[in-house]
Amino acid sequence: MNKHVNLTSYDDVEKLDNFTDLEFMNYCDEKLFLCEKHLAFIKKMFPKNEKIDICEIGSGNSKLLYKLEQNNMINNAIGIEISRSRYLFAEKFKKYVKSEKVTNINKNIFNVTFEKKFQIIVGVDIVFQLITAIQNGYEEKLLSWIDNNLDENGYLILELWSFESIIKQLHMNDNVLHIWSEFAVSDPFKYVLSDLSIDKDKNIIWNKKFIKRDSHGESFFNNILKPYSKDLIVEILKKHNFKDIKIYDSWDKEDDCEKDEYIVVAKKQELVNES
Numbered sequence: 001m002n003k004h005v006n007l008t009s010y011d012d013v014e015k016l017d018n019f020t021d022l023e024f025m026n027y028c029d030e031k032l033f034l035c036e037k038h039l040a041f042i043k044k045m046f047p048k049n050e051k052i053d054i055c056e057i058g059s060g061n062s063k064l065l066y067k068l069e070q071n072n073m074i075n076n077a078i079g080i081e082i083s084r085s086r087y088l089f090a091e092k093f094k095k096y097v098k099s100e101k102v103t104n105i106n107k108n109i110f111n112v113t114f115e116k117k118f119q120i121i122v123g124v125d126i127v128f129q130l131i132t133a134i135q136n137g138y139e140e141k142l143l144s145w146i147d148n149n150l151d152e153n154g155y156l157i158l159e160l161w162s163f164e165s166i167i168k169q170l171h172m173n174d175n176v177l178h179i180w181s182e183f184a185v186s187d188p189f190k191y192v193l194s195d196l197s198i199d200k201d202k203n204i205i206w207n208k209k210f211i212k213r214d215s216h217g218e219s220f221f222n223n224i225l226k227p228y229s230k231d232l233i234v235e236i237l238k239k240h241n242f243k244d245i246k247i248y249d250s251w252d253k254e255d256d257c258e259k260d261e262y263i264v265v266a267k268k269q270e271l272v273n274e275s
């Protein structure tokens, strides 16, 4: 059976062959810099400089975990990433930052089990809605994986995209949008052209065409994403026994998220001993 596109779409992302040593270093530095906002956010949650046990779902190049380690905030950190190329990048990045506390695992999260639970499980940048769009029942499956691996009173932090404006624009444009964006100079790709539409399950189909900086070479990938309004995610998390659910429109400073992106933080309910 063919794998769902969301399980393979990042297969060639951050392929080390695409970077010279200098490009690799500049890229890592830039990525660490971009994590200032996540760092500030997590620091506000743990103001007493407590060292945390954290697991990142779909950790990509693991930049957030390295950033937290550089700021002395990590007791133990695990990044789970399905893409081989991103995992290999994360491992080279690990050497570059001389990380000792981050472990990268190259697996589908559903094939990973732990003996110890985490104080934080985090999914940055649409990871949650990438996994829940795979098939009916995956939202339940993912939340139950999170529940099994989160400490009592532990926190779930998710960055989500409501796609509200995009959905409105799609309704006005016969269900097709084409959007060009330009990357920072440290990126081996210069432009991306996004083609967006909505499928029969009301998920967003997002096809991207990347244009290389030096050669005009092209590469493609497709994602399907389940949109979550703020009300919907609050309702779902409440049903799954989370409490103290809070929504933030930015990590640290106004406008540090994309339009219609937001962060949800939820605390796992403590088990009540009924004996």
Ligand SMILES: C[S@@+](CC[C@H](N)C(=O)[O-])C[C@H]1O[C@@H](n2cnc3c(N)ncnc32)[C@H](O)[C@@H]1O
Pocket (backbone or CB within 6 Å): 006, 007, 010, 057, 058, 059, 060, 061, 080, 081, 082, 083, 086, 107, 108, 109, 110, 123, 124, 125, 126, 127, 130, 131
């Ligand atoms: C949008 S990227 C975000 C990466 C990273 N969190 C960041 O902020 O840069 C989503 C990542 O999740 C990974 N991913 C998707 N499904 C996964 C799964 N089932 N298990 C592990 N990783 C997964 C993808 O390969 C991709 O690298």
